[in-house]
Amino acid sequence: MTVDYIFEGLNQMFSGFTGNEIFLIIAILLPCVGCFIFIALYGLVAIYAELKVSSFIHDKTGPMGQGVGLHAGKWGLLQPVADAIKLILKEDIIPSSADRPLYILAPFIIFIGAFVSFVAIPFGEKVIVADMNIGIFYILGIGSLAVIAIILAGWSSNNKWALYGGMRSAAQIVSYEIPAGISLVVVIMLTSSLSMQEIIGYQSGGMFGWILFDNPFMPIAFVIYFISALAETNRTPFDLPESESELVAGFVTEYSGMRYAFFFLSEYANMFVVSAVAVTAFLGGWQSPFPNFLNTSGWSVFWMMSKISLLIFVMIWIRFTVPRLRVDQLMHLCWKVFIPIGLFNVFGVAIWIIVRG
Amino acid sequence: MTENQQKLIDELVNKGLDGDMDAVNAHQDRMVRAKAKSMIMKIQKGILKRPPLKKISPEEVPNGDIVQNQEKKENKQESTSAKVVRKLLEKFPNEIENEEFDSHIQLKPDKWFEIATWLKSEPELFFDSLQCQMGIDVQDDILESRYNLHSMKHNHYVELRIAVSRSNAKIPSVEKIWRVADWFERETYDMLGIEYIGHSDLRRILLPDDWEGWPLRKDYQEQETYHGIIVPKMKEGWE
């Protein structure tokens, strides 16, 4: 959509020129650059939020500082910037016994996986890079790309801890795709569309129009999706692939500097993507929670962002509350709890739809 | 100091006493040389006895050589010790070496494993817990292994000591009776070089595997070099 706007805008602006293809390339590149900058900025904000929220939970202040100088700015606002600079300047170490091409490739693949998902996220009523008719399906599909990257990272590092992390992660992400998919199927059954914008469009009319409150099965589906999303993004209590007290740092053990930063960034980007999907599918997307309150196209970005931020906050909050699961318990939770309940949910919703007509 | 070195010194001392001081002076190892000379001095002064001429193999050292530890001290566990001794004399008549049992019981090493098995299984004693096992280098070429036994059931306590000579520092292992003895014995082996026969995994535990010598023996000499690095005796800028 955004691509179309820019393309048309460019064409109108320079109507004398005939280089339509160049305009198209620019129209495609611009949103991509925009997304990239957005991810980078969002990453800084998310790191800061995580530091601060965790610190307050721990009765600490988190990053603080009184001035610019050597300190981290007012309230430590410059801390994430300092972190980023540190990671960029750090020596990039590649273990001599590592599988070099794969080792170098892995951070890019994981970042691409997270980055490409942003294309289909509806930031607002009109702000979406590409409103595909299979948007939600696309995001689920692209999201699985992370598995490949993590296995590559784990394998190519030639480190036993990394290998453990990679293997755990592969099992975990592949398994949790299923409950996540099943709970989204329920949404698709209701809306009979795979397009993100159409799903949001279905949920108009304030908070009670949201799919979350559509029928009694929906909260269950939401919870299952949210927990599976935690597992897919490797957040505590499902951070087995990089569980720091067991596997040192899991699949990122050998990474340092910028390559490590890419893993880090894509974890946060993935958090954003799964939250965006959850908001789109269950919490009304960019719709205002009240029928006639600030329900304009301009405010839609605000609503979308605040809902996503809320979910990210909950993720951080959970991370600093609960311990970590064990590998077999993780699988138990997925295959013996979420999938049966999810399937039951699908069945229930189907009956609900038939009964309600 | 290893057994070999001790033997070497003994040999040198004998040569020296017989008038062949050149053999002593010509020896390469400075430490051995110094030891041998000091020993010769002591023997001439009459402090030490002359080491036996013949190279004796470890098996030939009679147990009767063991000199007992003389310390006697009032101890609360007197009654337990007496009880243990009474029962022990019934079962293993010739194993106790000391006369007064106020603080401890001195045992011979030979039947230690059987005694330990019995101590643990005997219902009236039932020493189910080995509190502490330690080795000590008492004077006169004797190493001792001391066991502090405790019974969780009867809440009583006894101390047993087994003395062996340095050249034949071998004691049966009780690792199979009290599992905790596994690591305790390894530690004693590590520090004093007492060999525990029948121990399944007698390695050094706290020191690196390639450490030389037994640090807690009183005649221990620090290594001159470690992995080719000279061990500094005095820190820089200090003396």
Add this chain to the structure above:
Amino acid sequence: MGVVHGEEMVLNIGPQHPATHGVLRLQVRTDGEVVSKITPYMGYLHRCFEKHCENVTYEQVIPFTDRCDYLASMSMNFGYVVAMERLMDIKVNERVEYIRIIMAELQRIASHLLCTGVFGLDLGAFTPFLWALRDRERILDLFELTCGARLLYNYMWVGGLSHDLPVGFVESTFKFLDYFEPKIDELENILAHNKILVERSADIGVMPKDIAISYGVTGPNLRASGVKWDLRKDDPYSIYDRFEFDVPIGQGLKGTVGDCWDRFYVRILEIRESVKIVRQALASIPKDGDVHQSLPKKIRPPKGSVYARTETPRGDLGYYIESDGSPIPYRLKMRSPAFTALSVLDEIGGGWLLSDVLAILGSLDIVLGEIDR
């Protein structure tokens, strides 16, 4: 269906690893995630404590005992002075005994706080760890108030103490206990009953009674296996027989008796008991009494040996002191509780998953300073 066995892999956990609580190296053989054999290698922190002691005088040993178990230095001091006083037949006055017990119990609280916090950290819960450390800091403040040091105190001396209590110590300790008691509930709520933690620790690493006794495991680990054995009750040293407190034992509330959860929960219960003891001691501490009254002019114990045991936060701490009548110990052996607790790891840790092994290790509460000495 048979069990599939893959190729075994040797994995080195440590010496630098977040879960080994120091510099411990565990060589484990793993089949996938299942650990079949654990071989601990220690000595990375070996500081020749026993050899050192043979070269310094008796009073100079005390700073070294501090450094053995750096998380419970007061208890280490306490064990040593109890042994020395037994050897030299010194009787210290009431006030000294009371102060020693207050310090030892505060130290027990501090040590158990760290242990429970770190156990949570090993299982991935970060918050309780910091909460525990926050409260531990307050105890360290009390220690700093008393003797000037926060970690390595050299506070208890043979025949007395280095300092008397400062003015206002009793009040500030009462204030601390009032603040602290609700925080124990908080710690228990967030950790002990959390379903994930229960799943991770209940029925894991079960240590039966007989194994625990045979391996010489003592202290909270032994009590968690259901043996009611506490030197403070069963062989009272100092004046522990005057205080009323319970000895909590593992009951297998969430799983089997002697599992990780029991070992963890016994410590939380013991914190409560220690608070009780401190309260009683503070209430009845004698007002007068010189802490330097029975300090010997020169420490020259008579010829002989002594083996004295005390209950530290980690279990029975035994000092075997052999004296030859000189001011320097002839031989000093420390029987450290964590040493025996670590030796049981292979026995109870085999056959579990990698994550469980680290949970078991965390629940044993080892301090490498004390193991390696």
Add this chain to the structure above:
Amino acid sequence: MVKYFTDIFTATTTILGGMVLTFKHLIRAKQDIVTLQYPEERWPRPERDIGFEYSSYNSIRSRLHVDMDDCIGCLKCERACPVDCIKIETEKAPNRGEDIKDIKHVGITSNGTKKAMVVTRFDIDMSECCYCNLCTYPCPEECIFMTGGPNESKHSIDYEFSEPDRTDLIYHFAKPGSKNGMTKMLNQKGKEE
């Protein structure tokens, strides 16, 4: 089957309970925070009113300081040190209790003891010091002590004393030039005789 659902139920309730607890901490962050902004704020040293006559023995654990004017060179602290981080060398003073101006040697301590020794070297290696305070107790003149505490008026509190070089942590307390001064003096004396 019942266990299956009770498990799910307990898991949900306990985790939600934990989350409520952490959320309480989150919103009460203002009151609960215990962090200090270290370089600006410092941990207050506890006010120590020891309240008995040993008040001159300070219970501070910080860097050692020696008042050389009071030191009589009795070597008691050197012997008390468990880690041998104190090194003292002395020379016999020509006249007991007399000041020697050349090397700024004060003959009589503040306690009134006449000094028989000139301390030509008094080094403390603070990198080896184990802060056990054992050296401060036997001192008859109370001239070796840890800074802070009752002696705070004499010396500022300092608990971070890092140095760029390890040898800088060896503190030399003896009066500068005292060693050379003494040898020179003794040589002169020898010549005169």
